[in-house]
Every structure is written in structure tokens, then in C-alpha cells.
Amino acid sequence: MISVFSLQGSKLVYNHLATLYFVFVFDSSENELAMLDLVQVFVETLNKCFKNVCELDIVFNFNKLHTVLDEMILGGQVIETSSEEIMRSVEEIARLEKQSSTTSLIPKSISQHFSR
Template identity: 50%
Template sequence: MIKSVLIFNNHGKPRLIKFYHQIDIATQQALVQEIFTLVSKRPDTACNFLEGSKLLGGKDTRVIYRHYATLYFVFVVDESESELGILDLIQVFVESLDRCFENVCELDLIFHFEEVHAILSEIVQGGLVLETNMGEIVAAINEMNRAKKRTSAGVTAAGFNSLRTADPLKRFRR
């Protein structure tokens, strides 16, 4: 089972934090700091799997990560998950982000955090992997964006029409 998904930059600033079990904020911050310290010191040629520390749950927990440009994508999982499967899942997540944002960068994660969380929710929910087909993931996100545009366009048109039909001087009259 996936315990958490973290994305942080080369300086340790979190860009996405998603825990799939209840954990207090102070422990979350300590975990992010500990994981950043663990993975940032490793050379690019080192293995992308780490055994967890006491904060992470001991030897039953694995930290699996990939470093892309200025971002670390980290999945914290229990021993029932395949390390290579999670590495592939990270690749699917990154490529899905790339398709949705066209050359995803750190700023996309900051300014479009709702969409990033939606993409992650298409892939993982409740710590379980739901979808790994990038075409399905991107299609679901595109449909969500189209529905959002239709809804906002309908609200805007309805608001505009009600303003147009209302008496424009009504608010000035008593």
C-alpha cells in the first residue's frame, strides 16, 4: 500500500504532500525533512530505493524516488508494493503531468495544484493504484477541465443575462 506521495524541489520545499493515513502536521514536516535529507545526498547513480527510518515505520517501509530536473518525486510504500512497479508508477505520474501541462515545471505544480492533485487522484486513491494507462488518465483530466469550463461558462452567461434583463438604474433608485 502507498503511504504517501511527496514532491519537493532541490531545496527541500514541498510542492505536493499527500498522506494516505492520518498523521499530524509536525510529523509530516519532520518526514518531509528527513526524506529530503536522505534522497538529496544520494548521487544520481545510486539506487532509488531506501528502507524507511523510525519515523517512516521502520524496515517495513520503503522510500522510492526519482529525481527529474529540479524536482524529487517520492512514494513511501509498505513492503507489499513492488519497488520497480512504483518506479514505473512515478514515471506514469510524471508523464501524465507532462501531457496535461505540456512540459511540466515546478511552477505548474505551484499554480495548478488542484489539477496536480486531480491527476494523482486518477492514479492513486486511498493508497491503492487505480489507473496506470496514461491515455485514460489524461482523458479523465481533459474531461474534468471541459466540464469545469462548461460550468463556469454557464454561470457567467447566466450572470450576464440576469444583469442584462435587470433594470440597470434599479440600484440607484429608492
């Protein structure tokens, strides 16, 4: 269920999904339908990320949630509305993070010397 409320100079859009509420607050000059779509894309992407998102997914993976938001919105501007594109970027970021955590910053010649 998606709803829109007007506040003093701002508008609020929320989507209720199971036990989660996703709330976006935006300037009254923004297009309400565009914001409704943005909330829908956000929820859809989180469902893809977590296979039916729940509270625990958000609590224990808040960094992934922020990554999704960062791929959608930059500097207050919507930069991506395709759930598939957002997922590709999030997966690439996760792959790079995993790769960088397994890459040793110590050259092999030095690490072999100390491992003896």
C-alpha cells in the first residue's frame, strides 16, 4: 500500500510491505508519481537483494541498503530507476569489496620471508 501526505512545504510518501514501512520525504515541487515510482523501485531492489526483505535484513545489512540508495540517488538527484541496473552495480561493488579484502597489501616476497 502506497500513500502520499502533504506537510508544510513537503510531501511524504510511504510504502507498507509486510511489517516494514519505507518513508520518503521530498520537496513539494517534486512530482508525486515519480516519487511513488522511486519508492517502488527501492522496495523492488531490496527484495531482489535480500530475497523478500525483512527487518533483520535491514538491521544486519544496513550498509547494503545504503549502497542501494547511493546507486539510486546522488546529491539529492535521482540517477537510476532501473532495478536491474541498480542490482548490477550493487553486485559489482560487493565483488570489488570481496576482492580487495582478499588481496594482500604485502608483497609476496616479504610475506614469504615472515611466514618461515
